[in-house]
Amino acid sequence: MLKTVIAAAAFLAAGAAAAEPLKFAVTDIEGLEQLTQEFGAFEAALEKITGLEVDLYPVSSRTAAVEAMNAEQVDFVLTGPAEYVVIKALAGPVIVAGWQRPDYxxxxxxxxxxxxxxxxxxxxxxxxxxxxxxxxxxxxxxxxxxxxxxxxxxxxxxxxxxxxxxxxxxxxxxxxxxxxxxxxxxxxxxxxxxxxxxxxxxxxxLPNDILVARADLSAETLETVRTAFVEHGADLMAAVLKGDDNQKYKGGFFLTGIQDSDYDYVRAMYKTIGIDTITDFVGN
The missing domain is CATH 3.40.190.10 (Periplasmic binding protein-like II)
Incomplete structure (x- = not known):
């Protein structure tokens, strides 16, 4: 009987963990209010399309985004090219999709x-x-x-x-x-x-802005979200463009064939300004 109770408790705990909302952060937006203004419509659209619960997760800095990802407090991070190569070195995330900025x-x-x-x-x-x-x-x-x-x-x-x-x-x-x-x-x-x-x-x-997922996110969840960008990109982009600051993406597309090597040009930029080892954010 005791074993049954323990097994049932473990099952319920596992179910509760699986039901945890996915956390979505953006490195250049501070505060939940602004994050909601810019990405609230996107959050709702992504939830509707994937059937997954998504919560916006504000971060105070690029470094805070890395720390949150490594601590499994955030699942997805949207960031720029210069930030991506540092985040890649410090957290080893997986690429989900590029967010194209026309005339960038x-x-x-x-x-x-x-x-x-x-x-x-x-x-x-x-x-x-x-x-x-x-x-x-x-x-x-x-x-x-x-x-x-x-x-x-x-x-x-x-x-x-x-x-x-x-x-x-x-x-x-x-x-x-x-x-x-x-x-x-x-x-x-x-x-x-x-x-x-x-x-x-x-x-x-310049290389695209990029959405990355923490390295140990489940393959099933990753594929569900990536498929949403492939099959419902127009709907998700329309939601993104509800944000005033997100107009930089107007006319752009979500690209899922992005490779880490696409950002080697950015790594060359760091060397140009005298940084050979990319392990910290410039200006920190």
């Missing part, structure tokens, strides 16, 4: 009527980058210059400066060029309507 590339911008006409004109000058460790504001623009033969420190002076401040400094003649992405260029053109800008270096399209 880095560039280096100068004044259209200024002295910088080509990348070679930046030699010996100051080039600024924004948001240290950002794929499209720091690593990507630095790599775009490296791809064209200019190395930070050796060929130009690299500084981290907020974008609008940097652009004003460029207008004032204090810096030669500013690294940013395509969306940022559109914003500064709106913010500085009396100034003409030109792109002197454009990098290749």
């Amino acid at each position: 590339f880095a560039q280096v911008v100068a004044l259209a009527d200024g002295p910088v006409k080509t990348v070679q004109d930046l030699k010996g000058k100051v080039v600024t980058f924004g948001s240290v460790g950002s794929t499209s504001q720091h690593l990507g623009p630095a790599q775009a210059l490296a791809d064209l033969g200019l190395e930070p420190g050796a060929d130009y002076e690299a500084k981290i400066v907020g974008r609008n401040v940097a652009v004003q400094a460029m207008i004032n003649g204090d810096v030669a060029a500013v690294g940013m992405n395509f969306g940022h260029l559109n914003k500064i053109r709106a913010a500085f309507p009396d100034t003409a800008f030109t792109v002197v270096a454009r990098g290749r399209d």
